Amino acid sequence: MSGTGIRVAALDDIPEGEGITVDRAVTGTEDDIALLRDDDGSVWALNDTCTHETASLAEGWVEKGHVECPLHASRFCLRSGKVEGLPATRDAVAHRVEVRDGEVYLFPNETSS
Amino acid sequence: MTSTPELAGRAGRPTATPAGPLHRPSELTPTIDVSGLVDADGGLLDRAIFTDHQIYQQELRRVFAPSWLFLAHTDQFRRPGDFFTTYMGEDPVIVTMDKSRAVRAYLNSCRHRGARVCRADAGTTRNFTCTYHGWAYDLEGRLVSVPNREGYPDRFDTADWGLVEVPRVENHRGLIFGTWNPRAPSLREALGGMAWYMDAMLDHDGAGTEVVGGVHKWVLEGNWKLSAEQFATDWYHVNMSHASALMLLAPAGKSPRDEIVHRAGRQYVDPNGHGAGFPVHPKNRFDALAVHQWFDYEAARARLGDARVEGPMTNGHATVFPNFSYLPVNGSVRVWHPKGPDRMEVWAWTLVDRSMPDEVKEAQRLYNLRTFGPSGVFEADDGENWSEVQAISRGFVTNSVPLNYQMGLGSEREDGRYPGKTSELYSDAAGRAFYRRWQSLMNTPAWYEVDR
Numbered sequence: 001m002s003g004t005g006i007r008v009a010a011l012d013d014i015p016e017g018e019g020i021t022v023d024r025a026v027t028g029t030e031d032d033i034a035l036l037r038d039d040d041g042s043v044w045a046l047n048d049t050c051t052h053e054t055a056s057l058a059e060g061w062v063e064k065g066h067v068e069c070p071l072h073a074s075r076f077c078l079r080s081g082k083v084e085g086l087p088a089t090r091d092a093v094a095h096r097v098e099v100r101d102g103e104v105y106l107f108p109n110e111t112s113s
Numbered sequence: 114m115t116s117t118p119e120l121a122g123r124a125g126r127p128t129a130t131p132a133g134p135l136h137r138p139s140e141l142t143p144t145i146d147v148s149g150l151v152d153a154d155g156g157l158l159d160r161a162i163f164t165d166h167q168i169y170q171q172e173l174r175r176v177f178a179p180s181w182l183f184l185a186h187t188d189q190f191r192r193p194g195d196f197f198t199t200y201m202g203e204d205p206v207i208v209t210m211d212k213s214r215a216v217r218a219y220l221n222s223c224r225h226r227g228a229r230v231c232r233a234d235a236g237t238t239r240n241f242t243c244t245y246h247g248w249a250y251d252l253e254g255r256l257v258s259v260p261n262r263e264g265y266p267d268r269f270d271t272a273d274w275g276l277v278e279v280p281r282v283e284n285h286r287g288l289i290f291g292t293w294n295p296r297a298p299s300l301r302e303a304l305g306g307m308a309w310y311m312d313a314m315l316d317h318d319g320a321g322t323e324v325v326g327g328v329h330k331w332v333l334e335g336n337w338k339l340s341a342e343q344f345a346t347d348w349y350h351v352n353m354s355h356a357s358a359l360m361l362l363a364p365a366g367k368s369p370r371d372e373i374v375h376r377a378g379r380q381y382v383d384p385n386g387h388g389a390g391f392p393v394h395p396k397n398r399f400d401a402l403a404v405h406q407w408f409d410y411e412a413a414r415a416r417l418g419d420a421r422v423e424g425p426m427t428n429g430h431a432t433v434f435p436n437f438s439y440l441p442v443n444g445s446v447r448v449w450h451p452k453g454p455d456r457m458e459v460w461a462w463t464l465v466d467r468s469m470p471d472e473v474k475e476a477q478r479l480y481n482l483r484t485f486g487p488s489g490v491f492e493a494d495d496g497e498n499w500s501e502v503q504a505i506s507r508g509f510v511t512n513s514v515p516l517n518y519q520m521g522l523g524s525e526r527e528d529g530r531y532p533g534k535t536s537e538l539y540s541d542a543a544g545r546a547f548y549r550r551w552q553s554l555m556n557t558p559a560w561y562e563v564d565r
């Protein structure tokens with residue numbers, strides 16, 4: 001899918017260093033989506049459920065290009081979803097995000113280039 | 114601006130912990146009758162209460178577990194997930210603000226194999242995740258994640274394995290206390306007449322108090338009762354133990370003024386074992402100049418009354434039974450954490466009025482640090498005394514010679530100015546009441562023994 005993407009949030013809804021969850025009913029994805037805002041202000045999207053245990057990555061700690069799971073501290077790359085720290089061993093699914101005029105648009109299942 | 118945490122929403126009753134067929138044999142918890150160790154009427158004390166291991170174990174069960182114990186200041190919890198770890202007796206606890214902004218406290222021990230689930234002193238978190246095998250608990254104490262959950266039998270229900278919660282948490286003017294005792298009277302009731310004296314420090318102007326960031330912690334050789342008792346009842350030591358510090362604070366080239374050395378004052382004696390002593394000379398205020406100049410004494414007189422301003426507000430010492438003490442004029446607030454019969458850990462905060470400008474708060478902080486910080490000129494004298502007393506107390510002959518608490522015997526009375534029973538400034542009356550309370554708790558089965 002391409003085009004204009006799905007408007008999922010206003011940028012101001014997501015404090016830096018934190019995340020919010022967007023319901024799969026809105027995004028049409030297999031899992032809810034975690035919109036994660038890095039400490040440089042950029043926004044990224046991953047499947048919300050940690051690949052290790054059942055935990056919401058949107059409740060995790062977002063910092064310097066990574067999100068850390070709030071339960072067992074597994075770490076994932078915001079850009080690619082690649083797992084970067086145990087105990088998780090499987091990558092998270094990343095989705096492309098665009099910010100236009102203070103609005104956040106999601107492109108489900110597209111990867112960022 | 115700090116919002117005041119809600120105080121609703123806690124369990125109110127003990128957390129159920131499935132024990133199956135486990136039952137602890139009573140030989141593991143022998144009970145000693147302490148009637149013969151404390152003579153509160155005659156003012157005599159057997160030194161074994163400061164050194165004996167069985168007595169110490171019984172104290173944890175019968176003095177600490179059923180009593181209201183100081184946990185933290187409300188200022189330490191501003192948003193959900195803020196936490197502070199401390200001890201109740203020797204039990205490690207986490208104090209935190211849950212998602213509904215209620216301050217709650219939990220035993221800091223994993224229900225799996227017992228590791229601490231929070232190993233930081235203070236901070237902000239979303240969950241308490243055990244670093245041993247990864248069981249994770251939310252801010253409401255629920256077990257929310259168990260790695261390899263499939264490996265447990267069907268009857269394993271995470272609802273049975275949440276953190277053990279401190280069933281009662283209440284605050285008095287920002288000071289948060291907790292108790293394991295589901296049937297304890299309310300905190301306000303347990304403080305009783307002591308609250309009037311505490312409010313001389315906590316209620317200067319209606320804006321309340323806050324704490325300077327950080328807690329000073331230090332370890333001393335010495336039984337926890339030596340310091341708790343001293344803060345309840347002992348102005349007697351001041352001129353002797355702190356002679357050098359008093360000389361230091363006196364105007365250059367002079368020794369301290371006569372009215373500073375020979376003080377008139379009163380000592381409050383609370384039936385629940387609390388105590389507070391304070392000189393009553395109007396010139397007794399004894400603090401940093403910047404604080405003194407900022408303070409509106411007329412407003413304080415209107416709010417608190419002359420008796421409180423000319424006594425428990427301007428100077429003195431106090432203990433809330435069993436192990437919380439404070440010095441009103443320094444803003445020093447501390448807990449004597451027991452660490453075995455021979456050792457204590459002192460945890461000390463500096464309290465300031467929220468209404469103080471920053472430079473006055475800073476002056477208060479520095480003044481408290483210089484006098485009653487870990488290396489304060491007064492604190493060091495006190496610690497030296499307690500450790501000295503403890504260090505020799507294991508000697509067989511030394512340990513069997515009774516100690517004297519007879520000063521001011523029979524002097525407690527209503528004086529018409531200070532509420533409740535008071536004695537002289539120099540008196541052991543509050544000390545006798547402290548040990549009377551201790552003896553009574555030690556000889557009374559606690560709620561869990563009665564329920565069994």
Ligand code: FES
Nearest residue numbers: 223226243246248
């Ligand atoms: S001891 Fe906590 S998970 Fe095992």
Ligand SMILES: [Fe+2]
Nearest residue numbers: 350351491495
């Ligand atoms: Fe002292």
